[in-house]
Amino acid sequence: MNTIWTIFKKEMLDSLRDRRTLLIMIVVPTIFIPLLLSMGSVFMMKENTESMEKNLKIAVKDNGNGQELMKRLQRRRDLVIEKVEDIDKTQLLVKANTFDLALEIAEDFDQQISKGATGLTTIYHKSVQDTLIYARLESTLQRLNTDILEERLDSVGITTAFIQPIETKSRNVYSMKESIGKAAGGFLPYFFVIFALMGAMYPAIDLFTGEKERGTMETILTVPVGRLQILFGKMLVVIIAGVVSGMLTLAGFYIVLKLNTSLPGFVSTMVDQFLTLKTLSLIGLMLIPLSTFFAGVLIPTSIYAKSFKEAQSLINPFLFVAMIPLFISAIGNIELNLLTACIPVLNVALATKEIVAGTIDYGLLAIVFISLIAFALLGVLLCVRWFSSERNLMRV
Secondary structure, eight states: OHHHHHHHHHHHHHHHTOHHHHIIIIIIIIIIHHHHHHHHHHHHHHHHHHHHHSOEEEEEEOTTOOHHHHHHHHHOTTEEEEEOSOHHHHHHHHHTTSSSEEEEEOTTHHHHHHTTSOOOEEEEOOTTOOHHHHHHHHHHHHHHHHHHHHHHHHHTTOOGGGGOOOOOOOOOSSOHHHHHHHHHHHHTHHHHHHHHHHHHHHHHIIIIIHHHHHTOHHHHHHSSSOHHHHHHHHHHHHHHHHHHHHHHHHHHHHHHHHHOTTSOHHHHHHHHHHSOHHHHHHHHHHHHHHHHHHHHHHHHHHHHOSSHHHHHHHHHHHHHHHHHHHHHHHHSOOOOOTTGGGSTTHHHHHHHHHHHHTOOOHHHHHHHHHHHHHHHHHHHHHHHHHHTOHHHHTOO
């Protein structure tokens, strides 16, 4: 055991001297991810604020109709109304951002309204138009629609309840915390699982393929130390790199969400409720066998590769393979059950969703840990078999 510890310390120091390892394992999760999220949230908040506060320039072709609608629009201080005659040319001006929106009132609008039919209005907007801008104009149309409807009903002595015989209320069986937690929990694994894999990737390549390129693999094998001791010492470095990268990614999320003053106050409160010590501990515990499983895939591939470039080419597809279960867990209607708890990566993503939401079934969580440990052991056995083969180690 002392020999394994000695090898581990030596390889860990060597790995920490490697710039690529430090970049992927520490710098990116702790600096790049928080910076990226901060910039994104600030940009979104700025865009939403501008969409709600700026005065909208709206072109209107009324066709001599809709006087009441025009009065309501002109009374609004946040709208700048400009009448136009050619709606086709106006559409081009909307594309060119000369107008934010364009509104056309049908030629028979007043006639249709007066006889109790439906009057047509058309809003022209860009396909990428901010929905908040569209909603600001639509709100006036909706209020006018409600007022006309109430006048029609009053004229015949009917209440709104008469035309709405059935009312359906929607009540989520999950609390707001649980609902938001499931959404956030489905989002988090995208980052910490991928960065755990990436964090383990570069040490795995450097400690095995790198030894081949440096011509030191033969020297290492001649020292009076058991081959398995060498393997386990190196493997511990790869596993720790994966766990540290994953946990630092979570820490980066926590920091950016807590310190970002542009976010609503309830977000900070939710973060305190979601990313608790218990939550982080359970996720961290899952990362240990998961990173061991990753090591079980990465190390044999690194041993097989002849060069750093070949190792990267062979390992990069694993990143895309790992994204598939993460994608499925985020958008699919898949729950954690006896089957999904046994599928690596998918089980971590689904368990994270339940842990963050506070709805985790600890029986299923135990199965997740058992399956992860089983896959981790398979990974270790694969590494042992691969590292024991002279043909693989000396492949050049």
